[in-house]
């Protein structure tokens with residue numbers, strides 16, 4: 284469960300998030316809004332990447348002010364541009380990084396890590412790219428790798444910031460399928476309204492405020508109307 288209480292945030296004296304209070308419990312939550320309306324800033328609050336100037340954010344009862352490190356383990360984040368997320372030169376190294384980093388904490392042996400990587404490569408049909416340099420991957424493959432690198436850590440919640448914006452139609456459809464199959468709670472920022480049609484709840488941001496919060500059948504037409 285995510286609780287956001289009376290959050291206000293300013294950058295250079297400009298209020299970019301204004302008095303936001305809400306509770307998120309649904310499995311599929313979409314976020315839409317015009318450029319600069321505060322969507323990315325809002326989702327960055329939810330894994331402690333951004334600490335609000337005023338107000339509080341709790342993830343499963345943990346306040347991001349005190350528990351940002353623990354929260355980042357529970358809340359995975361997939362960025363719009365996978366180049367900002369992929370850090371290692373070879374596909375399997377990128378997938379292994381988080382697991383190796385937490386091997387001691389999770390009590391994982393080398394064999395456990397190897398098996399987990401095998402399973403995630405198989406799940407996303409990336410086995411043939413295991414030893415491939417990451418810079419040689421296509422845009423769609425990079426996005427899949429970025430998602431796989433987050434999913435492999437088994438977070439409880441996953442945030443996607445515009446996951447299909449840089450993709451062609453085939454890859455966009457593949458990512459939609461990948462999202463549908465994830466069992467975690469998902470929070471997805473997107474300008475791709477079709478992606479959010481089957482979601483449980485959609486938040487519409489405008490100038491740092493949530494101006495509509497409801498099911499997609501109501502919130503998406505409201506947003507389209509707002510933009511015309």
Ligand SMILES: Nc1ncnc2c1ncn2[C@@H]1O[C@H](COP(=O)(O)OP(=O)(O)OP(=O)(O)O)[C@@H](O)[C@H]1O
Pocket residue numbers: 294299316317318319320321322323324325
């Ligand atoms: N670190 C920062 N420094 C300066 N301005 C910032 C910073 N973070 C956010 N902003 C500003 O806050 C506003 C909201 O930005 P944010 O990225 O949250 O919007 P957004 O809705 O995600 O936009 P987009 O759809 O273009 O990604 C913008 O005007 C942006 O320029």
